[in-house]
Amino acid sequence: MKEKLFKDILPKVSKPVRYMGNELNIIRKDWNKAKTRMAFAFPDVYEVGMSHVGGKILYGLINETTEHLLERTFAPWPDMEEVMRRENIPLYTLESYRPLRDFDVIGFTMQYELSITNILNMLDLAGIPLWSNERDEKSPLVVVGGPVVFNPEPYADFIDVFLIGDGEELLPEFLDAVYATKDLPKAERLLKMTKIEGVYVPRFYEVEYNEDGTVKKMFPKIPGVPEKVKKRVVKDLDSAYFPxxxxxxYMNVVHDRAVLEVMRGCQRGCRFCHAGIVYRPVRERSIDTLKKQAEAQIKNTGYEEISLTSLSTLDYSGVEKLARELVAEFGARGIGISLPSLRVDAFSIDLANEIQKVRKTTLTLAPEAGTQRMRNIINKNVTEEQLLEAVEAAFKSGWNSVKLYFMIGLPEETEEDLDGIIELLDKVRNIGRRYSKRAVEVRASLACFVPKAHTPFQWQPQASITELEAKIKYMNSKKGKNIKLSFHDSRTSYLEGVMSRGNRKLSKAIYSAYKKGCKFDGWTEYFHFDRWMEAFRETDIDPDFWTVRKPSYEEIFPWDFIDIGVTKAFLKSENEKALKEMTTPDCRHDKCTGCGICPRFGVDIDIREGDKNAHSCRI
Amino acid sequence: MRIRAEYSVSPDLRFLSNLEMMRLIERSLRRASLPYALTEGFNPHIKLSLGTVLPVGVWGTREYFDLDLNEDMKPEEFMYRINQVLPEGVRVNEAQVIPEKAASLMKIINSASYTFALNEPEEKIVRLKEEILKAESLKIKSRGKKKNVEKDLKAGIYKAEVKYEKGQSYITFFVSVGEPVNVRYDELNDLLLRYGISEEKITDICRNGNYIKEGEFFYTPLEKVI
Known part of the structure; x- marks a missing residue:
């Protein structure tokens, strides 16, 4: 296999390094001694997949600390896929070059809704039937985890097992169970696995629908299978495994640097944000632990940069101290420290200035909305004053280019909110002109709001493509000089909306779209919206049902059976407050908001570096 | 202090680009905590320069880099420490201290040798070698910047050697780099095809030398430091 690959296949494709393996620190465990053998499959190309922190954690965790084996595979780029199909090369892993069908488990991580077509394509390239009920006893178990599967239903008919929540808690336990049940028939093994918290096996559940197409009832078909599936949570992140x-x-991957996960979760409570709800509570690592991890990673990789990552790194209680100490430790060796995202305030600019000694390229900030009214609706607790202060601090200290992230199509949006974005951009540019000798560059990236499951806005309709296009046109006509607007594709966003609140019926349409050649849907050059619409028509599915329709509070959602800790009552009250333009403060700095996670899951927000204002969550 | 090192790249790593090889070496230097020198300025980088680019898909037995160090160090110690951390497939096989004013590898290397492994009988390859060396002109379509422009390799092919081992023939071409004509490995490959070798008979390509050619002599960059 390897010989054929290196001789006949790789010379014919672009970027062969993607498919080569042999990297430094690769772990090749003894196949015959391993208990459960799992292929960790990332449904996008190598350079995207190798940038994913979760994958690095699971790879090290399983291979270093358990008797199981975990090898990697990625989606081949279409040129490689073509050669593989022509030469009958099945999808293989980079460690042993074994075909995926030799493994006990194929585990995908789903970071993005539209990766589903790549998952199907990878199964097909592995010679594994796509529908769960078409796979026999010998076929590997097909398993999916990651943020998307907090609403697993659209993919339920393809997948044997979903793993919900933090993987470092759940995956070792799951692989133990796979090994312990290896001599049982598949149906029995799967039944046993439902006893593990966080495991969802869709075949054991029945869904009944109302006449209007909404869910009437979802229930386990077999006694003993849990009605609700609770997500798994790492309680103590500081002592959790990190590679x-x-x-x-070898190749320049998207995030090509050492990574420190300073914390998990974010408690700011932006009402559109999925990650901010499903990854509660906030859990931090201590500076001591992080410094040890930095030292070890640099020693073992030789990276030239260390990135402090999390959903909102500037909110880490020890960010300033940690950043300074890392600069002191590594700066002289030519190793830089970077902050991937900055908070909208002058403090974060100052800190970035202090630690990022590199050339000042583009400053990126995310005010998300253009008026205070709209920022209150979405609970983005940032004022225009803070934003302008941040921008002023940046231009003053030599930045010359600013990129701002906004959303359009938000609930209750009016023309004034769009005007607000345009005016804000003009103000930013004017500040830039005051401080910069060179021409300033102000760019805005505008995403289309997609209502997500498990968020306060799950009850909000999504703007239609027609509405979004009208908004885009309007904004383009109003935009000021020297300002660049770039909009996310409204059709891609529409499809994301379908998946994020969809139910089991969608699988037919997904299959049909895949059969029509849809794959790499997240890549503009491979996105074929017309094929998707055709697939919906042919399978008699109205995608508007999950997007522009406004659900009622009484509606049972397809994802309601997944318990993320935060209660539906809290989400509802947040949605109500949004309509009244009322904000909810961060519970780290104010009183408990009553979201439910801490008392219900027996966890607590875990602040490591003595933020005195932080309250623990007690009701 | 400046060190010049000769290293090899195994077939398993032949798909690495020049940039990737550069990064590989830089990161190895950091892992070994060698006293590498950094450039000044906002974005400091290691003072490392590689010889001529090893093409993607070709492995190499004798490639070169120059590196500046902040501290004096015996070449043997340098070799030992970097070989401890280099990934499987890259090895420094020789190193020596060179004067800091020595001309760069890119400036002095003017010749290279490529070996093609062929699934053909020895006699056939010996005949092929003679035909190629005797030819008045060796015209092929350029694979370089001026794609598809006709190019004559004749002046750039200095010599060729044939060897037979374990059922395989090997032909090695000593060619010019840069002037008078830049001869690329894929152009040599095309030349073999033009002379009747079919693609599937070419089983391996390797670059096994980079030289400073003076008259009839091919010196390695370690033998000839100018």
């Missing part, structure tokens, strides 16, 4: 010897890719 000190990550694989060092």
């Amino acid at each position: 000190e010897k990550p694989i060092l890719p």
